[in-house]
Amino acid sequence: MKYTIVIQWSDEDECFVVSLPEWGEFCHTHGETYEKAFKNAQEVLEMLIESSLADGETLPEPKTLEKSLEVA
Known part of the structure; x- marks a missing residue:
């Protein structure tokens, strides 16, 4: 899946803060380096996807550049 990672x-906080917008405004992680923050984001996304699928929930639709430009 191609989800947004900001x-x-x-x-x-003196660290890199990561937002995962498709998963809600309170879905965040962090890291002391950019690379660690990105790795943490990937791990959180994997857990969110696995948990949602296990619970039978619908996954949020990934945002794409094209869809973002349509809204603007």
Whole structure:
């Protein structure tokens, strides 16, 4: 699946904070380095997908650049 991963530096937290927008506004992880933040995001996404499928839930539709431009 191709889900959005947003990685931004946080001065307040002194680390990279990751948002996973398709999964809700409170779905975040972090990492001390950009690479660690990305790895953590991949792991969280895998867990979210596995958990949703195990619970019989519908996965959120991945956002694409084309769909994002249509909204703008």
